[in-house]
Amino acid sequence: MIRVARGATGFWGHGDAPLPQVEVAAFNTVCHAVARSIRGTVAELAPAGATSNFHVARITAPGMRSNVLCHEALPVIAFTASPPQAGVPLTQFSSPPGWAHAFERCGFRLLDVDELSTPLAMADTGELAEAEREQVRHWCPGTVGELMFNWWD
Template structure:
């Protein structure tokens, strides 16, 4: 499968500031953003989640919620998945994500 053929549940943006580079993951449906250590490679495991940089508050002013590392690293077994649709639960059963981050930001949507 070519990278262009890989579906994902998110979009990415690489933002460069005077203090360095940050990779932002923007969920395709939900108004949430997360940050990872380096740009993801299509179809591969996501890089490690990182805390939002200080300038990320700008996303909150735009109506987005910043996801922190603890929330994204939470075992899926400990998360409340009661609001997921039947189709989403089927995908969880098939792909078996182990964390909230793996469920929210994935290549199988």
């Protein structure tokens, strides 16, 4: 069973310890190093916004384009085939490309499609704080991926 870690929603409650933050600068540095290693570039990098709980980078190389998502509180990385659109739930995750293991060497964990596509009802959410559970009840994400990479406000 997949366990969903505290902070996966990006929320914490009054009186809860604040969530750790993945620095956008660290994510940016890793993205540029990865891009250089495949003779590519970081075409775009957008930090987590007012409503998203993830940073996004688009890495391009000849014949290849990947959208890299980095959770703002947990050191995890996911990939999508098309760029995320503000407010639209993320449901189309893609497998990490072969070059993605460079993120692991920098302390990130790669999330695979099977994990992200797991129905939330089949995941262990016992670590989530009560404030996170309230958000889950309100937004009703269907999968682990929808919970972890969201536009909730």
